[in-house]
Each structure stands twice: as structure tokens, then as C-alpha cells.
Amino acid sequence: MSNSVIEESNFTPFLKKLTIYCSGGPFLDGYILVIIGAALVQLGPHLHLDAYWSGMIGASSLAGLFLGGLVFGYLTDIIGRKTMYTLDLLALVIGSILQMFISTPMELVILRFIIGMAVGADYPIATSLLAEFAPxxxxxxxxxxxxxMWYVGATAADIVGYVLVDIPNGWRWMLGSAAIPAILLIIGRWGTPESPRWLLSKNRVEEARAVMKKVYGPEADIDDCEEEIKQTRFGKIFEAGYFRRTIFVGAFWMCQIVPLFAIYTFGPVILEMCGLGHGKEAMLGDIILSALFLIGIVPALMFVNSVGRRRLIIWSFVFMTLGMLILGVFPDASAWVIIAGFAIYALASGGPNILEWIYPNELFPTDIRATAVGMGTAISRIGACIGTYLLPNWLQTYGLGTTMLIMTGITFVGLIACIALAEETNGLTLAQAGSVSKSVNQ
Structure with a gap:
């Protein structure tokens, strides 16, 4: 164990506050993704949407997430975490408000793409900042x-959609409502210090020392950062050692996200096809499904240190594949069988869910940490975008059972990737975990 003040720090009020405000991005992502599913109940007839436009609207924010993560992750490693920490949310606020006044499907597609870029940018910004302060x-x-908080946001969106779905033009308030938490988040994040690890990696020694003493006390100094001066190079994530990790993070994240985003975006439609209610009843079922995903986070957080990252992610994918297989093989079974399939998948998803940000932030060093998180986000959203766009067509053309079997295959690929590529980073300092030579496989 390192004697670093950062690594041995208590969970101070500053760290608690930072964790809360960094969780705002995932909250907004969950909210924005799910609220469109509820809004489409009214928007479908209002804008005369067919399967093509429904898929385009569902996939547009995911396409924005791809570009936002890819571009702004790299920029965050170059210009710093603090600079981007609040500015990215301004675009989200403006885009959310403008959604209330759209009159064509294309306008909505464009605005949701912009909003997706803002959320995609926030992932590498906020998670890198949090990782670099975390003991x-x-x-x-x-x-x-x-x-x-992603699932809290998703559940909140389900509740808002449930309340507004019967109100005339309720879709306008659904889509514009995301601006409210975004504005509160901008206010809360104001004044957050820059990461001392990033400052030191850019040879800004005195600034790093000042932040260390402000956050960790007068006894702290730059030696506690365990950082070397390095130049950010995008291509480093594709070099020996790190390329394997880039493939792993992108593969497991994509294979977990594709079914999850598809289910969330079109949750009420899928539940209706399963015979689990219609209209508001299906939306109520979607709220319960969101709660199951959230509940699955709890045991994953309990075991992520004791069981370890590698075992947790492998066994999670085993049970996720089983749950999705039940839905694919028995799409016309009794309600209890369908519920069991959804419950197994949702609860088991807790492992990969929490590791989406743990793994890329631990497996890569400070000079490319945000770049790696952004790349993982981008890779995952390529598949999520395609899957969300194709899901309405798959359901219409192949039916529910075959569509769920396709999702089963995608989840199984994720399992194979984890068995072949997952590393164990539990118990290592951030510097050790990000070093190719010091990583530990178990």
C-alpha cells in the first residue's frame, strides 16, 4: 500500500460533495434516454412517426454520446478537467429547452444529438476528475x-412521463424538464478545483501543490500524487498493453449497453408485446424494471472490493446472458417467466454497470485517462446507437422472441470478452493500476 495522502485519505466532505456532483452526468443520461420513450407515446401520433423516425430519434442522442465521448475525452486530457466540468452542461440546458418547441422529427433528432454530445463529454470529464481525487x-x-444515479435518473424520467402522459402536449414538458437538474448541477459544480494529478502531469507544479494542500491539508504535497510529467497522445490507447485494455473496455461496455439501452428506450413497447399491460400500465411496469436495475447496483457495490473486479464482471455476464435467454426462448410464456427473465438480467447488470467507469479510470494513466473513458463511451455507443435504431424494425420484422435472442448473443459475446481480457485492479493504487507493468491478473 502506498503512503500517499490521496490514496489513504478518509471520505471527507469534499470527496462526498465531489461524488454527488460528478454523478449528475449519469443522472442526466438516464433521464434523457428514458424520457424520450415516454414522450414518444404522444409524439408518435403528433408527428406521425413511423419505425424509421422512431429509431432515428432513439438513436440520435446515442450518436451524440459517441462523438461527445470521443472528442471531449481527448480534449479533457489536454486542457484539463475543471475547464470542461460545467461548460458541457450549458449545451444540455439549451438543447433541452429548445426541444419543447420542435415541429418536425428532424428538429428533434438534431437537438437530441447535441444533448447526447454534452452528456458524452461529461462522462470522461467527471469520472476522471473523481478518480484522481479518490482514495x-x-x-x-x-x-x-x-x-x-443513471438509474435514479431513468426512474425519475419514468415517473415524470407517467404523470404527464395524459396531459395535452405533455411531451413538451417531458423533454424540457431535463434543463432543471442540469441548471442545479452547474450551480453545484461551480468552484471545483482542478485535478492535482493532471496539473502535475502537465508540469504545473505550484498549482498542483496548492490544490493538494487545500483539499488534503497542509501536510499534503505533490509527492503524494505519484505522477510523472507526460504528454497526452491519443494514439497511446492503441499501443502495446493499453490496446488490449481499450478493446476490453469497449467490448464489455458495448455488449452490456446495447440490450440495456434498447430495453430502456422502448421499454413500454416491449412490455406491451410481452403482455404485461398497455399504455400507462406498461409505463408503470417500466418504472418497476428501472427499480430492479437500480437494486442490482447495491450487491455489486458491496462485492466489488471483496470479490474483485474480474470475478464480478464475469459472473454478472453469465447471469445476464441467462436472463436474456429466458426472454428469447419463452417470449409467450406466463407473466411470471417473463418477469423472472427481466429480473435476472436487470439484477445481474449491476456488476458491469458499476465497472463501466471503474475499469477505464483504473486501467489507464492520468495522461490518457479521460481519453480512454471517452473511447470506451464512444465504442459502446456505436453499438447502442445501431441497436436502438434497429430495435423497432427487429420487433416489427422478427418478433419479440428472435429480437431477444439477438440480444442474448450480444450479451454472450460480452461474457467471452471478459473471460479473455478482464484484469484485476482491486487493491492497487491508481498509479499501479494504470501501469501496464504493474497490473495484476487473477
Whole structure:
């Protein structure tokens, strides 16, 4: 164990506040993705949407997430975490408000693409900042706990949609409502210091020392950062050692996200096809499904240190594949069988969910950490975008059972990727975990 003040710090009020405000991005992502599903109940007839436009609207924010993560992750490693920490949310606020006044499907597609870029940018910005302040003992909990807010946001969107779905033009208020938490988040994040690890990696020694003493006390100094001066190079994530990790993060994240985003975006439609209610009843079922995903986070956070990252992600994918297989093989079974399939998949998803931000932040060093998180986000959203766009057509052409079997195959590929590529980073300092030579496989 390192004697670093950062690695051995207690869970101070500053770290608690930072964790809360860093979780705002995942909250907004969950909210924005799910609220469109509820809004489409009214928007479908209002804009005369067919399967093509429904898929385009569902996929547009995911396409924005791809570009936002890819571009702004790299920029964050170059110009810093603090600079981007609040500015990215301004675009989200403006885009959310403008959604209330759209009159064509294309306008909505464009605005949701812009909003997606803002959320995609926030992932590498906020998670890198949090990882670089987090003590080793609490790093898994702090980073993994962020995803819980994704499901809180998703559940909140379900509730808002349920309340507004019967109100004339309720879709306008659904889509514009995301601006409210975004504005509160901008206010809360104001004044957050820059990462001392990033400052030191850019040879801004005195600034790094000042932040260390402000956050960790007068006894702290730059030696506690365990950082070397390095130049950010995008291509480093494709070099020996790190390329394997880039493939792993992108593969497991994509294979977990494709079914999840598809289910969330079109949750009420899928539940109706399963015979689990219609209209508001199906939306109520979607709220319960969101709660199951959220509940699955709890045991994952409990075991991420004791069981380890590698075992947790492998066994999670085993049970996720089983749950999706039940839905594919028995699409016309009794309600209890369908519920069991959804419940197994949702609860088991907790492992990969919390590791989406733990793994890329631990497996890569400071000079390319945000770049790696952004790349993982981008890769995952390529598949999520395609899957969300194709899902309405798959359901219409192949039916529910075959569509769920396709999702089963995608989840199984994720399992194979984890068995072949997952590393164990539990118990390592952030510097050790990000070093190719010091990583530990188990």
C-alpha cells in the first residue's frame, strides 16, 4: 500500500460533495434516454412517426454520446478537467429547452444529438476528475456508485412521463424538464478545483501543490500524487498493453449497453408485446424494471472490493446472458417467466454497470485517462446507437422472441470478452493500476 495522502485519505466532505456532483452526468443520461420513450407515446401520433423516425430519434442522442465521448475525452486530457466540468452542461440546458418547441422529427433528432454530445463529454470529464481525487479504499464505491444515479435518473424520467402522459402536449414538458437538474448541477459544480494529478502531469507544479494542500491539508504535497510529467497522445490507447485494455473496455461496455439501452428506450413497447399491460400500465411496469436495475447496483457495490473486479464482471455476464435467454426462448410464456427473465438480467447488470467507469479510470494513466473513458463511451455507443435504431424494425420484422435472442448473443459475446481480457485492479493504487507493468491478473 502506498503512503500517499490521496490514496489513504478518509471520505471527507469534499470527496462526498465531489461524488454527488460528478454523478449528475449519469443522472442526466438516464433521464434523457428514458424520457424520450415516454414522450414518444404522444409524439408518435403528433408527428406521425413511423419505425424509421422512431429509431432515428432513439438513436440520435446515442450518436451524440459517441462523438461527445470521443472528442471531449481527448480534449479533457489536454486542457484539463475543471475547464470542461460545467461548460458541457450549458449545451444540455439549451438543447433541452429548445426541444419543447420542435415541429418536425428532424428538429428533434438534431437537438437530441447535441444533448447526447454534452452528456458524452461529461462522462470522461467527471469520472476522471473523481478518480484522481479518490482514495484507493473508496475508489470502487465512488466511481461505481455513479451508475446508480443513471438509474435514479431513468426512474425519475419514468415517473415524470407517467404523470404527464395524459396531459395535452405533455411531451413538451417531458423533454424540457431535463434543463432543471442540469441548471442545479452547474450551480453545484461551480468552484471545483482542478485535478492535482493532471496539473502535475502537465508540469504545473505550484498549482498542483496548492490544490493538494487545500483539499488534503497542509501536510499534503505533490509527492503524494505519484505522477510523472507526460504528454497526452491519443494514439497511446492503441499501443502495446493499453490496446488490449481499450478493446476490453469497449467490448464489455458495448455488449452490456446495447440490450440495456434498447430495453430502456422502448421499454413500454416491449412490455406491451410481452403482455404485461398497455399504455400507462406498461409505463408503470417500466418504472418497476428501472427499480430492479437500480437494486442490482447495491450487491455489486458491496462485492466489488471483496470479490474483485474480474470475478464480478464475469459472473454478472453469465447471469445476464441467462436472463436474456429466458426472454428469447419463452417470449409467450406466463407473466411470471417473463418477469423472472427481466429480473435476472436487470439484477445481474449491476456488476458491469458499476465497472463501466471503474475499469477505464483504473486501467489507464492520468495522461490518457479521460481519453480512454471517452473511447470506451464512444465504442459502446456505436453499438447502442445501431441497436436502438434497429430495435423497432427487429420487433416489427422478427418478433419479440428472435429480437431477444439477438440480444442474448450480444450479451454472450460480452461474457467471452471478459473471460479473455478482464484484469484485476482491486487493491492497487491508481498509479499501479494504470501501469501496464504493474497490473495484476487473477
Amino acid at each position: 484507493q479504499k473508496y475508489r470502487g464505491l465512488m466511481l461505481g456508485g455513479l451508475i446508480a
